[in-house]
Amino acid sequence: MFRDRALVAEGSRIRRMAPLAAPVVWGLVAVAWKLGCPLARQPGVPMRVASSLLFFTVGTGLVLGARRGLKRELTRVRAVADATQQVLLRPPPARLDGLSVAAGQLSASRGAVVGGDLYEAAATPYGVRIVIGDVRGHGLAALGAVVAVLGSFREAAHDEPELAGVLRRLDRALGRHLCERAREEHPARSGRAPEHPAAEEFVTLLLLEIRADGLVYVLDCGHPGPYRLGHRVEAVPVGEPLPPLGAFPLPAELVPYRATRLRPGETLVLHTDGAEEARDHRGRFFALEAALAGAAGEAPAALVRRVHTALLRHTGGRLADDVALLVVRNDRVRVPAQPAEPGLRRTRPEPSPH
Known part of the structure; x- marks a missing residue:
């Protein structure tokens, strides 16, 4: 061999x-x-x-x-590199259980196609589950944490009946990765100080579950909340934030927050903090909420391209951090209630008026 x-x-x-x-x-x-x-x-x-x-x-x-x-x-x-990106940060399916999905990333590292941001969406027996996250730092040094979190999510999303169980699996996977990094960085083995120490690495993360009735449940680990596009653009509340993964232990009790209901025709826009923290040459932040105005009903892939174009125009092509977007539009059709057919007997008696 x-x-x-x-x-x-x-x-x-x-x-x-x-x-x-x-x-x-x-x-x-x-x-x-x-x-x-x-x-x-x-x-x-x-x-x-x-x-x-x-x-x-x-x-x-x-x-x-x-x-x-x-x-x-x-x-x-x-x-x-292109093959690695397709395996590691692959595009989500265009359709997931009646939802239209699209995602994309802009890397701050020149020549890199994969950075420190991560995202994934999966249709499971418990609903469509989505993760989006941001590893501290950007570029090639963050790839190990991205691999650990995404690999764990792709299994746990289908195995764990509760959203809290998925988050704990992600936390354990990242913990194992950081322990291995710390052993490799020990002075007795590496002989030099690491550029990005494992002790300083953590992941902000947003974990969502969109159920068949459109209800959205969220567990937020220090990550920016999404926007919902309907009649207007509005920020979606995500509840009390949990600590970022890898920074502190998770609490003993994890209760997903009921954030909103995604009605048919409405869109959910998830993003990493690089989108709202991008600045132009005068130091002005990118107005993501304003960029989403008037985009209700737009195809998710077209919306991702439009926001990316606006970001590059705002920053002059010089991004300080990676930017990831994941857009979900509810294309499920609401079926109106049907009247009972004549001649059918009711299975339950009518309640007494008294």
Whole structure:
């Protein structure tokens, strides 16, 4: 097995060096010609010009070969990053139990497609469950916590009948990740101070459950509350906030807060704090609530794109923190009550007027 890995690594190294083979050969020929050919050592302007052109051609070939190799390597790295994003922070299904869903993220790290924000939605026997969160910091250093929380949610959302049980599973998964990080960062093992210590890492998180009747229950761990888009834009209350995961232990009793009812045609917009804390060059915050005005009934995917465009325009493309949005629209049809068919006997007697 180890021999196979060595052969694969050697083959990859040879493929990376292939674009430089021809320029290197020409360079060796040019050096041999310059040192071994008596004609090349003759004085005179024509011979100097010929030598200069020869070495200039060889140098240009080396630069172009190196550029081609780097470009191919960058293409492969981007392909791996895109595949990682699809697995780690995959787009939610467009439809979940009668709800239209869309999500998107803007990373503050240049060249990164995955940052420190996380989101996921799943249709379960207990309702549509949604998580959105923000790991302290952003970029590649936060990926470990994102993996731990999302991996736990994708199992717990279907296994746990109570929303409180889901949150406790997420807390335990993050705790295990932080313990492993702390062991790896110990001075006896790492030999240097970590840039982002595990002891300072925590996750703000919002956990929701949208039931069949549209009732929305919430557990909030220090995360911004969502907005509901109906006749107007209004902030949804999320109850007394719990501590962020990883910062302090969860309380012994967890009672989900009945936040609102999402009626047919209404939209719920979940976001991370990077959206409302984004500033322009004058230091003014992005007005997310104003950006959502008039968007009632808009398709979730179009709404995500519109808010992202407004954010980039407001900040001039320079984000200080990652921004994640998840939009849910209730497309369930309200079925009116049907009158009883004639000839059917009532199963219960009429109550007495007295």
